[in-house]
Amino acid sequence: MAHVQKFTRGNLNGLSIHLDRKTDHHSNEEIDPTKTYLNVDLCQKEGDTLSRLNDRLKEVYCMKREDVKVGCSWIVTLPKTLKEQNESDQREFFEKTYAFLTERYGGGKNVLSAQVHLDETTPHLHFVFMPVVWDEKKQREKVSAKEVLNRNDLQKFHGELDTFLKKELPTIYKDGILNGETIELDSVKEIKKYAKQIQEKKNDLSKELELFSEPKKVFDQVEKASKKSLFGDKVTLPYSEFEKLKTLSLSGIKLNNQLNQVSEASKKDLTALKKEVDLVEQEKTDLKGQLEQANQRADEATEKVTYYLDTLENTLKTGQKFKDQAIIYKSILKDAKIPFQISEMEKQGRLILSKVENGRMPEDEQKAKKWISVLEQNKEAGTIPLNRLESILEVLKAFLEKLLNKELKFSLDGLKSRDTELKKNQKPTHSNSMNRGR
Incomplete structure (x- = not known):
């Protein structure tokens, strides 16, 4: 009726996809996507499994190791005797089970998910929680699946769950789960x-x-x-x-x-x-x-x-769009009787114009001078409209002057600092020594 699993932080990423039904492509053939809307999360906290995990980890101590089990999951299946019961009785069974598990494992603050999956062949509850204990020595909460799911807890679990449900659901839960029907081959x-x-x-x-x-x-x-x-x-x-x-x-x-x-x-x-x-x-x-x-x-x-297929499809669409635009521009240039072939110098010049117009400036003084040189050559050759070219040249020259002033300021500050240091370390002169002797 119930079994338990432990998960690392890496495992919980895949678990969240399965529990929260973040995809329509399921490897489990028992899942019927048309019934997914019937699923219920009995944990009413905000966010999904992963966000709740990260929020709780901010409040407790957890070792920084990839193999640390930060989450545990009990899967509780609806008993055969309740499969023919009405929806209200089935929901009450899962709600009481959720209450038992929440109380057993530290309260609602440790619950990460409580998804009731009704879109599979057999209805079942995924109760995911963070195994937290109190560290008496360091006076803090810490993550420890080994201490929470110990041998004693696992041995008593089914019997105590069975007793609890019989007490809470006396009219619908009569036969229990410990009825000897679990003998296997x-x-x-x-x-x-x-x-x-x-x-x-x-x-x-x-x-x-x-x-x-x-x-x-x-x-x-x-x-x-x-x-x-x-x-x-x-x-x-x-x-x-x-x-x-x-x-x-x-x-x-x-x-x-x-x-x-x-x-x-x-x-x-x-x-x-x-x-x-x-x-x-x-x-x-x-x-x-x-x-x-x-x-x-x-x-x-x-x-x-x-995700990768969607990204590739979007990239191909964008590439096709640019290809179509290139064909259109080429056709316009042909109609205007403007030769499509341009020199390498003009290509570089137009690329520089585009970068500056879009807010991308040269990284250093050397590159700024090179950009200015390329634009000056295009100005002399008359390849680019003069009004556009001169406005960009003014911007680049002002940017270069700013770079030079900044470097000069740093150089002067450095000299002043060096001079002050030398004066402090300068040895006293002979006359000063004699004066101190007197």
């Missing part, structure tokens, strides 16, 4: 291991039971052979009949002892068998968790591929 194999031993005990007991196959007949024979004395309550029996009666009595005692031994052995066998079943259940839970993680990684990869 591996447990049946375990049972078969004891078949030979059971058969041997059965054969031994059968021999003892032969005397009891027709007990009335045995007692009738004994009664017929017995003789009651005239005085007192004594009964006399032939020795052979007495032996039968004695054998019957001893066999009964022996049978009773053996039954007690078998009963005790069976209890031990059942205890060992239950442990094996628990291990199989845990392995099954782990495998299911690994499958869930694989599905989440597949969803994340699909999301990335979709």
Whole structure:
């Protein structure tokens, strides 16, 4: 009915895509996108799983390691007995389960998500929380999945959840989850291991039971052979009949002892068998968790591929737009009888004009001088309209002058600073030494 998983910060990115249904491309074929609108997040906090995670991490201590389990998730499936119940009863089951889990794991501040997925074959709750404990030594909250989901918690979880739900939902939750219906194929194999031993005990007991196959007949024979004395309550029996009666009595005692031994052995066998079943259940839970993680990684990869395809499509559209514009401009130039071929000098000049007009200035003095030189050459050649060219030249010359003044100021400040330092470190003259001596 329920199993648990632990997640690192990296895992939770894929988990959020799956839980919050951030994509329409699901690797899990059981998801019906037409029913996704029916899903409910019982956690009413703002944001999604990832934003809630980041907000809570700001409030607690967490080691800066990629393998730290910052999130845990219990997946609780709707019991078979409730599948035929109405929607209201099913929702009440999930709400009570959410209340139990919230209280168990530190309250609402640690809850990251509580999505009830109704768009899959079997309705289930994903309860995601941050495993937080109180660090008594350092007097602060810290993240520790190992301390929260310890062996004691996992062993008691199903039983305590079952007890809680029976108390809270007495009318709709009657059968519970601990009803012995979870035995798998591996447990049946375990049972078969004891078949030979059971058969041997059965054969031994059968021999003892032969005397009891027709007990009335045995007692009738004994009664017929017995003789009651005239005085007192004594009964006399032939020795052979007495032996039968004695054998019957001893066999009964022996049978009773053996039954007690078998009963005790069976209890031990059942205890060992239950442990094996628990291990199989845990392995099954782990495998299911690994499958869930694989599905989440597949969803994340699909999301990335979709993003890159969209980006590529937009880039191709933009490229086609520029290509169409180039064809149009070329056609206009042809109609105006302006030669389309231009010199390399004019190309550089027009690129410089475009950069300056769009607010991109040269990085340093050397580049500024080069830009001015290229524009001066175009001015002499008459390749670019003069009014546009001269306005940009004025801007560049003013920018260059500003650069030079800034460098000059830095140089003067440096000289002044150096001069002050030299004066401080200057050794006293001979005359000053003599004056101090007097």
